[in-house]
Amino acid sequence: MRIIAGALKGRRLVTPRGATTRPTADQVRIALLDTLVPRLPGARVLDLFAGAGGVGLEALSRGAAHATFVERDARALAALAANVAALGVGDAARVLRLPVERALRLLAREDARFEIVFLDPPYEGALAAATLAALGAGALLAPGALVVAQHLTKRPPAARVGELRAFRSRRFGETTLTFFRAGGHNAEPDSPDG
Numbered sequence: 610m611r612i613i614a615g616a617l618k619g620r621r622l623v624t625p626r627g628a629t630t631r632p633t634a635d636q637v638r639i640a641l642l643d644t645l646v647p648r649l650p651g652a653r654v655l656d657l658f659a660g661a662g663g664v665g666l667e668a669l670s671r672g673a674a675h676a677t678f679v680e681r682d683a684r685a686l687a688a689l690a691a692n693v694a695a696l697g698v699g700d701a702a703r704v705l706r707l708p709v710e711r712a713l714r715l716l717a718r719e720d721a722r723f724e725i726v727f728l729d730p731p732y733e734g735a736l737a738a739a740t741l742a743a744l745g746a747g748a749l750l751a752p753g754a755l756v757v758a759q760h761l762t763k764r765p766p767a768a769r770v771g772e773l774r775a776f777r778s779r780r781f782g783e784t785t786l787t788f789f790r791a792g793g794h795n796a797e798p799d800s801p802d803g
Contacts, residue, residue, distance in 0.1 A: 610622045610624050610635070610661070610663055612666060612667055612670045612696075613635065613638065613639055613642065613667060614642070614667070614670065614671060615667070615669075615670030615671035615672065616670050616671075616672075617666070617669070617670035617696055617698075618670065620670075620695070620696055622661055622662070622663055622666065622688075622692050623661060623688040623691045623692055623695070624660075624661050624688055625660065625661055625682070625684035625685045625687065625688040634781070634784070636781055637759065637781050637784055637786065638663060638664060638667060640779050640781070640786065641664065641727070641757060641779075641786055642664075642667050642668065642671060644777075644779070644788070645668070645671075645725060645755065645757075646671060648724060648725060648755060649668055649671045649672045649673050649725070650671075650672040650673075651672065651673070651674045652668070652672075652673045652674060652723075652724040652725050653673070653674060653675045653676075653677075653721075653722065653723045653724055653725075653751070654668045654669075654673045654675070654676040654677070654723060654724070654725045654726075654727070655676075655677050655679070655716075655721075655723040655725070655726040655727070655749065656668075656676055656677065656678045656679065656727050657679050657709050657712075657726065657727065657728040657729070657730070657740060658679070658680065658709060658728055658729050658730045658731070658736075659678035659679055659680040659685070659689060659704075660680060660682075660685045660688075660689070660729070661685055661688035661689050661692055662676075662678050662680075662688075662689040662692050662693065662702075664727045664729070665677075665678050665702070665727070666692055666693075666696060666698065666702075668725065669696075669698050669701055669702065670696075673701075673725070674701065675701050675702070675703070676698075676701065676702050676703075677702075677703045677704075677705065677716070677721070677723070678702065678703070678704045678705065679705045679707060679709050679712040680704070680705075680706065681706055681707060681708050681709075686704070686706055689704060690704065709728075709730070709736070709740055710739065710740075710743065713740070713743045713744070713749065716749055717748040717749055721749060722749060722750065722751040722754075723749055723750065723751060723754060724751045724753075724754050724755070725754065725755050725756075725757075726744060726749070726750070726754065726755070726756040726757070727756075727757050727759075728740050728741075728744075728756070728757070728758050728759070729758075729759040730760075732760065732761050732764070737758055737760050737764075737766055738766060738767070738770075740758075741756070741758060741766055741767075741770045741773065741789075742770055742771065744756055744770075744771075744773065745770035745771020745772050745773045746771050746772070747771060747772040747791065747792075750772065750791040751791075752791070752792065753790065753791060753792065754790075754791040755788060755789065755790060755791075756773055756788075756789040756790075756791065757786055757787070757788050757789070758786070758787045758789070759784060759785070759786055760784075760785055760787065761783060761784070761785070762780055762782070762783050762784060762785040763783070765778070765785065765787060766787055770789070772791050772792050773789035773790070773791060774789060774790055775787050775788065775789050776788055776789070776790055
């Protein structure tokens with residue numbers, strides 16, 4: 610896996626061995642970051658279930674000011690730490706070795722705010738819905754923040770979750786990205802594969 614674009618373009622990323630994490634496929638990562646490009650310069654990014662950090666590191670490469678990575682798997686954390694060090698982005702990165710629900714509570718206590726949040730939870734279980742519900746409470750979201758959930762196409766999240774309103778989805782076979790806007794009073798849904 611490599612950084613696709615930006616200041617760190619072409620730099621190789623370490624990925625964890627084993628089946629405990631599922632790196633975001635290049636095609637999905639390209640579509641995600643290309644959609645976010647106008648909002649990346651100077652943004653604070655929260656990468657949940659970060660794995661080796663491909664999405665957050667790509668955001669830093671494309672101009673994000675800071676990325677907070679949340680991951681609890683030891684192998685993924687080792688790869689993430691190696692990537693942060695190898696890319697020399699330690700000053701712009703924070704790694705939290707916590708379950709996502711605990712990390713969100715910690716960040717809320719710190720009054721952290723993010724312009725962009727990405728979550729790619731394990732596809733089995735209810736972590737996507739629980740995480741979106743916690744984010745939808747709004748405590749961690751800057752005004753107009755974007756939240757992007759990666760999920761199984763056949764298990765879409767609710768279109769409205771607290772302060773979040775879905776306004777676009779991009780399908781890649783069995784994987785879909787659903788884009789939410791915080792305080793989505795002016796978020797009009799695009800076509801399902803918009």
